[in-house]
Amino acid sequence: MALLKVTGLEKKFNAEKILADVNFSINSGDTLVILGKSGAGKTTLLRSLNLLEKPDKGSLLFDERKINYDSLDKADIGFIRSRLAMVFQNYALFNNKTAIENIMEPLIYGKKIARKTAYEVAQTLLQQMELKGKANLYPAELSGGQQQRIGIARAEALAPKIILFDEPTSSLDPALVGTITADILELQKKKQTMIIVTHHLEFAEKVATKCIFLAKGKVIESNSANYFFNEPQTAELKEFLKNN
Numbered sequence: 001m002a003l004l005k006v007t008g009l010e011k012k013f014n015a016e017k018i019l020a021d022v023n024f025s026i027n028s029g030d031t032l033v034i035l036g037k038s039g040a041g042k043t044t045l046l047r048s049l050n051l052l053e054k055p056d057k058g059s060l061l062f063d064e065r066k067i068n069y070d071s072l073d074k075a076d077i078g079f080i081r082s083r084l085a086m087v088f089q090n091y092a093l094f095n096n097k098t099a100i101e102n103i104m105e106p107l108i109y110g111k112k113i114a115r116k117t118a119y120e121v122a123q124t125l126l127q128q129m130e131l132k133g134k135a136n137l138y139p140a141e142l143s144g145g146q147q148q149r150i151g152i153a154r155a156e157a158l159a160p161k162i163i164l165f166d167e168p169t170s171s172l173d174p175a176l177v178g179t180i181t182a183d184i185l186e187l188q189k190k191k192q193t194m195i196i197v198t199h200h201l202e203f204a205e206k207v208a209t210k211c212i213f214l215a216k217g218k219v220i221e222s223n224s225a226n227y228f229f230n231e232p233q234t235a236e237l238k239e240f241l242k243n244n
């Protein structure tokens with residue numbers, strides 16, 4: 001059974017339908033990569049999934065619960081938000097908090113976990129990421145790669161069913177693309193389910209287990225990564241792969 005199944009998701013901005021009829025599903029352990037031309041609606045889809053944008057229509061089967069977007073209630077919103085964590089484009093760390101406080105904050109204020117437990121969870125993650133010695137430094141005192149790892153640890157600490165990544169490689173120098181790739185492959189080994197929006201084809205090929213291609217507000221191609229990259233079916237995807 002799919003961990004997440006999206007059916008007929010629609011999102012308008014003003015009168016313009018950005019997502020017209022989005023359908024896809026993912027299984028537990030998948031790394032789904034969302035591709036599409038600039039303006040295709042990739043970020044809007046990611047933001048719709050975690051309800052930073054409210055979809056206008058459609059439904060969701062998530063962790064065995066059926067949710068209709070046009071009748072979302074507080075319990076549905078809590079259900080979705082407690083199962084998703086987002087890693088933002090520039091990692092969005094709190095600059096006035098130390099590395100460990102950045103990881104603890106959502107646990108204490110979002111999940112209402114006791115400070116002592118949050119500290120222990122954060123310490124364990126810092127150790128796994130080989131950042132234990134950096135716990136008390138502020139983001140400005142960390143390298144780009146270290147900031148990136150703190151952003152990922154902050155999401156991972158919440159033990160979400162799915163981690164969403166919005167353009168994790170954008171504005172990174174090539175060496176840091178290597179570290180984020182390694183971090184994502186490490187999460188994959190731990191069977192963490194992930195959904196990633198990216199422009200970066202080479203990175204997508206390294207991390208994806210499944211891909212969808214968005215165009216004209218719809219998923220026009222969806223396949224396991226191997227088929228998606230090696231045997232594209234639609235003219236749109238063939239052209240996209242050739243030109244990127």
Ligand SMILES: Nc1ncnc2c1ncn2[C@@H]1O[C@H](COP(=O)(O)OP(=O)(O)OP(=O)(O)O)[C@@H](O)[C@H]1O
Binds near residue numbers: 036039
């Ligand atoms: N808050 C908003 N209000 C109005 N229009 C918006 C809003 N957010 C996005 N859009 C429009 O939705 C469309 C899709 O934007 P989105 O950022 O989802 O595309 P994208 O595929 O992620 O693009 P890119 O690859 O360039 O980041 C664009 O035409 C954009 O102008």
